[in-house]
Amino acid sequence: MRNPVAPVNKMSTKFWTWPIATYLFLGGLGGGTIFMAAIYFFIGLSYEAQGLPIEYGPAAPLGFGIIVGVVMLALGCLLLIFELGQPKLFTRAFIAKTAIIKWGAVLLSVAMICAILWWAVYYWPPEWNLFWYSWTGFGNLMAVLAMVASMGLMIYTGILLSSMKSRPFWNTPAVPILFTISAMSTGCVLLSLCLHGAPFDWWMFRTYQESPLVEMMLGVSMYDYVYDGLHQLDTILVIAEIIVLLLLVIMQYSSSNVTAKSVARRWLAGETKWIFWIGMVLIGLLVPLFCYLSGNEMLAGGLAPVCALLGGLLLRFLFVYNNDRRGIPGEAKYYDRLPDKDDPIFNPYWEQNGSIY
Amino acid sequence: MTRYAMVIDQRRCIGCQSCTVACRTWNELPTDIIYNPVISSGVVGKFPNVHLTYTPELCMHCDNPPCVLCCPAKASQQDNDGIVWVDPNKCMGCKVCAQSCPYGMRSMEKSEGYIRKCTFCKDRVREGEQPYCVATCHQKARIFGDLDDPNSEVSKLVAKLKTERIHEELGTEPQVYYIPDLGGNDL
Ligand code: SF4
Ligand code: SF4
Numbered sequence: 206m207r208n209p210v211a212p213v214n215k216m217s218t219k220f221w222t223w224p225i226a227t228y229l230f231l232g233g234l235g236g237g238t239i240f241m242a243a244i245y246f247f248i249g250l251s252y253e254a255q256g257l258p259i260e261y262g263p264a265a266p267l268g269f270g271i272i273v274g275v276v277m278l279a280l281g282c283l284l285l286i287f288e289l290g291q292p293k294l295f296t297r298a299f300i301a302k303t304a305i306i307k308w309g310a311v312l313l314s315v316a317m318i319c320a321i322l323w324w325a326v327y328y329w330p331p332e333w334n335l336f337w338y339s340w341t342g343f344g345n346l347m348a349v350l351a352m353v354a355s356m357g358l359m360i361y362t363g364i365l366l367s368s369m370k371s372r373p374f375w376n377t378p379a380v381p382i383l384f385t386i387s388a389m390s391t392g393c394v395l396l397s398l399c400l401h402g403a404p405f406d407w408w409m410f411r412t413y414q415e416s417p418l419v420e421m422m423l424g425v426s427m428y429d430y431v432y433d434g435l436h437q438l439d440t441i442l443v444i445a446e447i448i449v450l451l452l453l454v455i456m457q458y459s460s461s462n463v464t465a466k467s468v469a470r471r472w473l474a475g476e477t478k479w480i481f482w483i484g485m486v487l488i489g490l491l492v493p494l495f496c497y498l499s500g501n502e503m504l505a506g507g508l509a510p511v512c513a514l515l516g517g518l519l520l521r522f523l524f525v526y527n528n529d530r531r532g533i534p535g536e537a538k539y540y541d542r543l544p545d546k547d548d549p550i551f552n553p554y555w556e557q558n559g560s561i562y
Numbered sequence: 563m564t565r566y567a568m569v570i571d572q573r574r575c576i577g578c579q580s581c582t583v584a585c586r587t588w589n590e591l592p593t594d595i596i597y598n599p600v601i602s603s604g605v606v607g608k609f610p611n612v613h614l615t616y617t618p619e620l621c622m623h624c625d626n627p628p629c630v631l632c633c634p635a636k637a638s639q640q641d642n643d644g645i646v647w648v649d650p651n652k653c654m655g656c657k658v659c660a661q662s663c664p665y666g667m668r669s670m671e672k673s674e675g676y677i678r679k680c681t682f683c684k685d686r687v688r689e690g691e692q693p694y695c696v697a698t699c700h701q702k703a704r705i706f707g708d709l710d711d712p713n714s715e716v717s718k719l720v721a722k723l724k725t726e727r728i729h730e731e732l733g734t735e736p737q738v739y740y741i742p743d744l745g746g747n748d749l
Binding site: 310 | 596599600601602615617619628632633634635636637652653654655656658661662663664665666670672675676677728732733734
């Protein structure tokens with residue numbers, strides 16, 4: 206069966222392509238990473254209140270993760286600008302307050318700037334010994350702002366799609382929920398990878414030291430404390446994501462809207478069924494879940510993150526590339542009959558104002 | 563106040579696509595952009611009494627246009643007379659508006675980088691002329707005018723006949739009214 210709903214015109218089928226899909230992924234990923242880092246930072250602060258200095262507690266190993274989160278957001282920004290028709294006008298993204306994309310741009314900027322300032326106060330390499338090291342109040346404020354903005358960012362990527370009444374498959378509250386869960390889950394994964402991969406002495410909390418106090422208070426090393434916590438949380442998030450994803454697709458499959466139904470059918474049993482079932486559900490969700498539940502350190506620390514990140518990226522691609530518009534009877538037939546832009550017979554003559562006869 | 567609107571009499575449209583061609587010419591459109599396609603659906607009925615429905619489309623110049631609300635750059639805008647248009651010097655080409663239009667009436671030529679759409683020929687109508695597609699339609703299937711003026715032809719048609727609007731349920735308040743070819747009233 207042909208796609209019953211054709212886009213505005215056949216020759217520019219997809220308004221949004223891979224840069225936007227990747228941007229939505231990176232926005233969620235960076236947001237999730239900074240958000241999870243902020244949570245553990247505040248857990249670290251609460252341990253400080255109980256007598257464990259912050260530089261020994263769970264807040265200590267987060268520095269590298271924060272920077273990687275910011276880098277993800279920056280890459281997302283670059284892709285977004287790259288995708289614009291007139292990139293030199295990108296500052297106009299901030300103008301209209303009714304526009305969801307403006308709020309995305311604001312959240313993105315706030316999250317990046319505040320996260321960097323928060324990092325600069327708490328995690329800047331100690332050898333540099335800069336004067337703002339004592340501004341912990343300011344650093345905490347930046348951490349709060351970065352946390353709020355990154356949470357907004359995780360939700361916003363889903364809202365951007367679900368706000369579009371023109372695209373029935375996107376236009377459901379389950380989409381922002383799914384995107385938020387997925388963003389948080391990929392954030393957990395990336396942060397846990399950064400705990401592993403950090404060039405340690407440099408990126409560590411600036412005054413970090415080994416201390417017997419840590420094992421006493423946390424039961425494990427502060428590094429394991431964060432790592433295990435993230436994995437436990439991600440296990441729950443992956444389960445939630447499976448449930449919401451399947452609910453969303455099944456709900457849309459039984460929807461009275463023909464467009465939403467046709468996309469759901471395409472995912473469940475149509476052209477995209479392999480990408481959906483094997484790529485998204487199996488590799489993106491079930492494999493990480495199995496790895497976590499297996500308790501095998503190699504699987505949970507190595508295979509699960511790769512699969513979960515891949516799954517997150519695939520989710521955004523699946524959504525962005527299935528942007529079917531509400532149909533108007535007869536459209537598909539009309540647009541299907543138009544020649545391709547690079548049609549070898551039609552186009553050269555058109556361009557040269559010649560005749561096809 | 564003025565509120566421009568269009569009535570499309572589907573009983574009269576013969577699907578000749580003259581309006582599509584006229585629009586392309588007047589607006590000097592790039593090869594792959596069409597502002598006002600004439601789509602057809604059917605066939606209904608039993609031979610020899612068969613029928614094909616023609617639906618000329620264009621931007622609906624919605625009263626509640628999602629494409630304007632979602633534009634971060636204030637490039638997509640609506641004037642007081644209801645005309646929705648895009649300022650190419652302000653449009654950054656993010657294509658959110660094209661995604662949000664339920665009627666698929668926005669498009670972008672890659673080399674230009676900004677969104678193009680039907681403007682109700684605002685330069686013509688503000689000089690008192692008809693939009694080019696309306697002026698071209700030899701069947702008088704496209705009727706243009708001011709809905710706020712009770713004596714205009716569009717007002718009379720909308721008041722007198724049962725008209726339909728596309729995707730009315732979305733709350734976009736489209737301002738193109740269709741007189742259906744089947745089941746419509748007599749004039
Ligand atoms: S038809 Fe589409 S482009 Fe035209 S005003 Fe309505 S939403 Fe905007
Ligand atoms: S593509 Fe242009 S007109 Fe459309 S929302 Fe973006 S900036 Fe506004």
